[in-house]
Amino acid sequence: MNKAILEVSNVTKKVTSPEGELTIVNDISLSLEEGVFASILGPSGSGKTTLLAIMAGLDLPSSGSVKLLDKEITSLNEDKRAQIRSKDVGFVFQSFHLLPRLSALDNVMMPLEILGAKDAKQRALKALDEVGLSKRTGHVPHQLSGGEKQRVAIARAMVKAPSILFADEPTGNLDQSSTDNILELLLRINQQTKTTLVVVTHDQQLAARSDMVFELQEGKLKC
């Protein structure tokens, strides 16, 4: 049995709204082993993205704890959590979030430059090659198709070889053909690099190919 890379214990997230206090995530506990491909399913507003943010250390729960790579991240400050994210965590977003003035290569180099890596360019070129974009390195985002943008975003997330990759509806803005390509790419990464993959999605096809599926309903895990 593989070692647990992520352990979520009794996590609850409450926010204050004009209508009063709302519970977005309600007492969720789960555990993921190294190298698994997990999907989080659920309708809009069920708390999927909030749970993803808490697991990745982007947000803090109101109660409960998250252990990522053996570190209790819910007790760390923002800079310490940023340090963990910079080395071990990758992200892919639904709307790509590529920086519009930077080329594909520069976008992929960015996480390495934050780390001060000296071989950032070589590693970024390799990452772009791995996602099939070795001929598009000099293109800026508006010169790329939606699928290509998402592949650049995946290369950016994988370039520092993270232990865990979080993806927030990675195929949500893509057509069917691009969705298939991205899904294949994510699966290939998961299998070849043994990177743990956590994907928030509405896509049943994607969920069906994952090792574990967690379904959320009104902030609670559906058993």
Add this chain to the structure above:
Amino acid sequence: MLNGILFGLKKFFSEIGSGDMVILFSSLILSVTAISGVGFLSDRFQRSIQQQASIVLGAEMVFRSGAPIEDRYIQTAELKEIKTAETTSFLTMALTDEGNILSSIKAVSSTYPLVGNLQVISQGQSSINLDFKQPAASTVWVEEKILEALNTKPGELITLGNKSFKITGTLIDFPDRSTGFLSFSPTIIVNEADLDEMGVIQAGSRVVYRQLYSGESSELESFLEEVEGDLNEVRVQKVSDIEGQLGNSVNESSQFANLAALFTILITLVSSMIAARRYAKRHLLNTTLMKVFGASKKFILWSQISQLAMLILMATLIGCTLGYSVQALLESILSPIINRELPPPTAKPLLLGFLTACCIVIAACGPYLRVLGLVEPIQLLRKDDTQGSKSEASIYLFSFLIFSLFLLFLFNDLSLVASILFALLGLVILLAGIGYLLIFSTKLSSVFGGYGWLMGLRNLSKRASENLLQVIVFGVSLTFLIVLAETRSDLVNTWRSSLDQDTPNYFFFNIQDYQLNDVKSFFDNEMEATPQFTPLIRGRLIGASSADGTLLDVGGMMQRESNLTWFNELPENNSITEGSWWADEDADGSFISVDTQAAKSMGLSIGDQLEFNVAGENFTVEVKNLREIKWESFSPNFFFVLSPAIASELPQSYITSLKVDNNSEAVDIFIERFPTITSVDLEAALDQIRVVLDTASTAVQYIFLLSLLAGVLTLIASIFSTVEERNKENAVMKAMGAKQRDILQIALAEFGALGLVASITSLFVAIGFSAYVSIQIFETSYTPNATIIGSGLITGFVLILLTGMFVVYRALSVPAVKTLRS
């Protein structure tokens, strides 16, 4: 920290091409150009003063007096091996067969000058000789202006007073150039041995006597200590005094020029803030993403700081280079009134340029950097519109505080800074009020050209706050440009035309007792004029005390050469404001009447005692009354009028003024007949004043042109900040069938109307301001100059229309389908 700095610098060159960075960069360059341009020139003036202070004196120490200075000082100094020289300066008419000109005569001893060089081109030579000390007896060196005015040349004769001289050289430059009443007239240098034969210096003549000293500073100090006790009416000038006096006037001029440059800085601050807001908005995604990928707050802060630091350094470098060109332009504009070579500048203006750029970046970008620092990485996942949460009011307040601190640093005067801020606030409120009314009126105006015009005018009121900002920004620049253009030449012209037809245009002074009857009969017979002759007594105020004997501090009037007169009756154009004119029973009393304004500035009141020295004799008089003088009467008027009993026996000459027909040759004949009498042509003096006003205000106008350029930049920044919104509107309109022509018509209507509103607003304020300056300050009438007003209107309108159309036209080149897709 190092990673953050390296990351920031690496991204700098890809960032610099973005629209907001271009605007921020241009704004910084413009403000650095303005402040360093003024700074370089001021700095060169300051250095010139430091270098020239001893040359300004022609020595290291000077004794100066309106009366001859005793020789014993010279003898004492020479015993201490201190070098000495003497000069005597006064105004008189220089005559040739071709005409006459009022000239400043400097009679010099054989050792003059002690410091600096006389620069003379000798007759028949072309190069400047620097070794000359004193012209030979009966010869003179004259400035080029005199040669031109009298159509003469070296080798020919010129008459000064009762003596004819041969011109043996052209005077190029000389130390101790005069200031004050002698400075407007070109100079002639003569040998002091010729003074008596000239016969110009008589009792009551206005003459400046100088003894020049040069030597070791310790020897000079010991000499001064020895003689200081009995110098009496002699004033001592040292190099340090000259540095201080000239330094003060340069400081005041620099502050005025800084004030003009300040408008450019203020307007570029506005454009920088608009650009910084857009920069921050664009960088919110960037920053949030970096945080998601693990960048710490410090990393982000240092990467932003390094980029802005790079921007500041580059802007300082380019801005100071341009600033140096601006100062060269200003120097060439001011050359008619500078009259000397300026030394190269120090590095101080570079520092000032750098600090200006820092101030603008901190004021404009500081609050937004904080916004970037506070952004939460979770915002990306929540798909929030990554907007800053900091309130606009606190951003404006922060910028205002930084700007105020910068003003304090620049002017080092809290009350001046407070006045500037209040005046700016008043101007902004005025411009905003008129601008708002005009923008509002476009909403109500009936539409005459169809849909395009309707939409354009709607846009004007829809973006009312942005457009109001443009009205204010352009209003400030245009208002000052119009006011400067209106007040420079027109002020002198209006003043001249407002004078009575019979207002005297010639002053004659240095008329001696023995000449009085001849002069009166000349005026009567040749000019059919019987002017009043007023006694003129040269004296020095040496003490002041109140009626109970308490010493009074009367400020700058103390120890200065003053013109005194005496009258039996209160003169015309004078009226008593306090006290009473002397009556018959005061016939033996020692009284004085003082001008009300002068008394106010000296803190004098009725009954105070003033002590004067005239020709070495001291006497005390009591303030009997205060008078208000109608100066514009152009009659000889005096701050101090003595009672007859004390004054009638003092050494005196006479002064008079009269109206002479411009085509009359009577004045030329008069000058030939009475060569020792000095005449002053007021028309010529006014022309000289106009040259100074024109030159100085042209230079200031050039500085204000930079602020107009800053206004253009603000307009571009403002349009640029709404470019996405405009693109979306245009794309939707195109999708609904609007043609390119319709969209251009909308822009034409919007920017045309904005141009008109901004120009009309500035015109209203400028006319009000010019009228206030003319009527209230200069007490002349005011008629708007149609050419200047028309030019201002057209300039503002065309500039705004063209800038707006240029930026919008570029935005229109983005295909509608691309905008709709994004």
